[in-house]
Amino acid sequence: MRSTRLAGLRESGRRIGTVGLGVAAVLGILTPPAQAASWSSSLTGVMPGYESRRWYDTGGTTTIKFTGCVSNGTGAEVRLRKDTFGPDPAYTKAVFTQCFASNTSTSTGNWSDHGSGDYYFAVNEAGVNLVLTVRSLTVTY
Structure with missing residues (x-):
């Protein structure tokens, strides 16, 4: 039993x-899988108006870091943009110069919360014939 x-x-x-x-x-x-909070890459020979890959942000501060920059100019202008239907809003431009000091020097730009959505950054939107290489970049959001 x-x-x-x-x-x-x-x-x-x-x-x-x-x-x-x-x-x-x-x-x-x-x-759904958890959303990543950052991504890293590099840039090689990008021309003015280059647009990074897109990422989805649920809101919060965005930080972009460039390490080891080389260019035929004196700096890199980096602008955060939100990918929307119609003209994409452009937020404050950060001018990166410190990253040109050595291949281990870093320039950092910080943007406050602009709400959830798809974002990207554009490089040297107003530049003419500038070519930029960045050894390492990190986007944190």
Whole structure:
């Protein structure tokens, strides 16, 4: 009698475990992945008006860092933009000069919260014949 009860409890426990794993698997499939908070890359020989890749931001401060800059000019102008239907809003321009001091020197621009949406940055929008290379860049949002 006791072994029959134990067998019944084991089978019941297996069913509950199987159902629980099934529910967890379905929820895992339906739950969107967590949004990354930063990305890194580099730039090689970009011309004026270059636009970075887009990223989705739920809101908050955006920081862009360039390390190890080389150009045929004296600096890099970086402008945060929001990708919208119609003309894209442009936010404050940051002028990066420190990153030109050495290949380990960094320039940083910070932008306050402009709400959720798709963002990108543009480089040297008003420049003429400027070519920019950045050894390392990081966007944090």
